[in-house]
Amino acid sequence: MHLTQGQFSFLPDLTDAEIKKQIEYALAQDWAVAIEFTDDPHPRNTYWSMWGTPMFDLKDPAGILMEVKACRAAQGDKYVKVLAFDSHRGFESLRMSFLVNRPKNEPGFELLRSEGPGRKVQYALRSYATGKPAGSRYG
Amino acid sequence: MKKSADSKITDMKERYRSGVLKYRQMGYWEPDYEPKDTDVLAVFRITPQDGVDPEEAAAAVAGESSTATWTVVWTDRLTDSEYYRARAYRIDPVPGTPGQWFAYIAYDLDLFEEGSIANLTASIIGNVFGFKPLKALRLEDMRIPPHYLKTFQGPATGIVAERERMNVYGRPLLGATMKPKLGLSGRNYGRVVYEALRGGLDFTKDDENINSQPFMHWRDRFLYCMEAVNKAMAESGEVKGTYLNVTAATMEDMYERAEFAGELGSVVVMIDLVIGYTAIQSMAKWARRNDMILHLHRAGHSTYTRQKNHGVAFRVIAKWMRMAGVDHIHAGTVVGKLEGDPNVVRGIYDTCRETHVPKNLEHGIFFDQPWASIKKLMPVASGGIHAGQMHQLLCHLGEDVVLQFGGGTIGHPMGIQAGAIANRVALETMIKARNEGRDIWNEGPQILADAARWCRPLGAALDTWKDVTFDYTSTDSVDYVATPTVAAG
Numbered sequence: 001m002h003l004t005q006g007q008f009s010f011l012p013d014l015t016d017a018e019i020k021k022q023i024e025y026a027l028a029q030d031w032a033v034a035i036e037f038t039d040d041p042h043p044r045n046t047y048w049s050m051w052g053t054p055m056f057d058l059k060d061p062a063g064i065l066m067e068v069k070a071c072r073a074a075q076g077d078k079y080v081k082v083l084a085f086d087s088h089r090g091f092e093s094l095r096m097s098f099l100v101n102r103p104k105n106e107p108g109f110e111l112l113r114s115e116g117p118g119r120k121v122q123y124a125l126r127s128y129a130t131g132k133p134a135g136s137r138y139g
Numbered sequence: 140m141k142k143s144a145d146s147k148i149t150d151m152k153e154r155y156r157s158g159v160l161k162y163r164q165m166g167y168w169e170p171d172y173e174p175k176d177t178d179v180l181a182v183f184r185i186t187p188q189d190g191v192d193p194e195e196a197a198a199a200v201a202g203e204s205s206t207a208t209w210t211v212v213w214t215d216r217l218t219d220s221e222y223y224r225a226r227a228y229r230i231d232p233v234p235g236t237p238g239q240w241f242a243y244i245a246y247d248l249d250l251f252e253e254g255s256i257a258n259l260t261a262s263i264i265g266n267v268f269g270f271k272p273l274k275a276l277r278l279e280d281m282r283i284p285p286h287y288l289k290t291f292q293g294p295a296t297g298i299v300a301e302r303e304r305m306n307v308y309g310r311p312l313l314g315a316t317m318k319p320k321l322g323l324s325g326r327n328y329g330r331v332v333y334e335a336l337r338g339g340l341d342f343t344k345d346d347e348n349i350n351s352q353p354f355m356h357w358r359d360r361f362l363y364c365m366e367a368v369n370k371a372m373a374e375s376g377e378v379k380g381t382y383l384n385v386t387a388a389t390m391e392d393m394y395e396r397a398e399f400a401g402e403l404g405s406v407v408v409m410i411d412l413v414i415g416y417t418a419i420q421s422m423a424k425w426a427r428r429n430d431m432i433l434h435l436h437r438a439g440h441s442t443y444t445r446q447k448n449h450g451v452a453f454r455v456i457a458k459w460m461r462m463a464g465v466d467h468i469h470a471g472t473v474v475g476k477l478e479g480d481p482n483v484v485r486g487i488y489d490t491c492r493e494t495h496v497p498k499n500l501e502h503g504i505f506f507d508q509p510w511a512s513i514k515k516l517m518p519v520a521s522g523g524i525h526a527g528q529m530h531q532l533l534c535h536l537g538e539d540v541v542l543q544f545g546g547g548t549i550g551h552p553m554g555i556q557a558g559a560i561a562n563r564v565a566l567e568t569m570i571k572a573r574n575e576g577r578d579i580w581n582e583g584p585q586i587l588a589d590a591a592r593w594c595r596p597l598g599a600a601l602d603t604w605k606d607v608t609f610d611y612t613s614t615d616s617v618d619y620v621a622t623p624t625v626a627a628g
Binding site: 008011044092095096108125 | 309339568
């Protein structure tokens with residue numbers, strides 16, 4: 001399967017030059033860029049591992065792109081995403097989120113059905129990868 | 140202001156002599172009045188009957204929407220009637236429209252029950268709309284003071300929390316209304332939901348008149364829809380939802396349906412505007428208690444919002460609904476099949492989404508409206524829109540909006556999934572281009588054509604709907620600028 005979380009997952013993978021342009025956009029809006037990675041891509045896994053804290057004081061797109069590359073080099077068999085945090089009143093939340101790396105093989109999710117009375121089904125998603133311990137799930 | 144026989148009567152004995160007085164004489168016209176920060180303000184478009192002067196008509200509206208009746212009553216003297224009386228304090232002729240005026244009226248905060256849209260509207264759009272001395276009457280805008288706003292819950296979820304729950308940032312959300320509106324069995328209906336969500340939409344939607352008819356009862360629909368939602372989630376790794384319409388004959392029925400939607404794990408339920416303000420507020424409180432996004436379909440509104448001379452402007456309905464506490468509201472598309480002048484729609488979107496909406500007559504906004512900490516209401520653009528308009532939609536409507544392509548998904552020549560893919564690719568392509576600094580208003584068609592070279596479903600969508608526009612002159616437009624055309628560019 002092809003995980004389609006993030007705002008550009010239906011497009012061909014972004015090149016580094018394209019990633020840099022999106023980082024430039026985020027900085028121009030006065031948002032702080034952050035990088036996160038995971039090997040547990042469940043849609044409700046909110047807290048991916050942080051590649052350091054959001055880069056509030058780094059305003060140089062090339063510098064941020066270097067961090068993206070460093071994260072990718074260290075966590076290349078995992079999902080990596082770039083986020084933009086907006087601290088302005090009325091938002092104070094994420095304003096951007098897009099994948100910049102994904103594992104070569106994405107096994108996807110099993111849909112678990114637990115049947116109850118009255119045809120009622122309780123559903124759960126289980127990532128095929130998370131059957132293995134963290135760190136050895138992909139690649 | 141001229142002092143005439145029609146001025147407010149200040150001698151109490153004369154003022155309360157039994158009989159009939161003009162509303163001005165009773166004290167409902169006060170041109171020197173300085174509205175208080177705590178006043179509820181309203182501006183009405185009035186069309187007085189021939190021979191009724193506008194000051195008297197404005198005073199009558201103030202009177203009939205607050206304390207007055209047609210004749211003098213001595214029981215006024217048991218109260219601090221000066222205090223409770225609404226005041227018409229300003230009238231402006233409507234530009235370019237002889238015989239119509241904008242009448243501004245101030246109401247003291249104490250006239251209204253806290254947290255009740257029903258109470259507010261029973262005064263403001265109550266008896267007064269049938270009042271004989273007026274040919275027509277339209278409520279154009281209101282200023283709700285923060286003191287009163289803070290007695291309302293506001294959106295159960297709000298835009299920020301909705302995005303956090305859906306895990307969707309940086310682009311409009313995508314939806315589709317299931318078609319045909321009526322007649323599908325539960326099983327067939329769920330198929331359409333699954334295909335659309337699997338293709339790449341975030342939401343699907345019941346239509347306004349899908350409740351629990353003989354061809355598909357509500358429970359059956361909910362069960363099949365949730366199978367579809369969860370299957371699409373497993374295959375995409377994304378959070379998905381379907382607006383399960385819980386509109387029903389009684390509150391008990393609606394609560395039962397909403398509870399069941401919650402038990403099945405739905406993230407969103409839906410109601411129609413026709414259930415009424417009190418039912419809407421009840422459902423908004425239920426939605427807040429149950430972590431549920433509450434979608435409102437504005438079924439019925441065009442019966443009173445569309446004609447400019449009589450009724451209630453939709454910007455006022457949007458304001459009341461943000462106070463009442465829904466999370467989604469259909470708010471116009473500009474380019475689609477339903478009524479929507481660009482400036483009017485802009486004013487409505489601002490009313491839904493901004494934390495402070497400044498007065499802007501060119502967008503139909505007559506007052507500064509601070510929103511205190513009331514959450515933001517997500518506007519929904521739905522009705523006759525397609526992937527080829529993506530650049531226009533983004534320019535007109537911005538990013539915090541649900542774009543709903545019903546026919547534009549389900550009617551795709553390669554199938555429903557292909558329709559959803561076309562919409563999602565068109566959207567992501569356009570967001571990416573906008574962020575890269577490209578001029579999407581002018582380059583939009585080329586940007587879409589370039590993406591269509593690697594995305595066949597998008598190419599097919601563009602071919603199928605390339606010439607479809609709904610470029611009619613709007614019925615409801617603003618009065619302070621010329622009405623521009625819609626789909627140019």
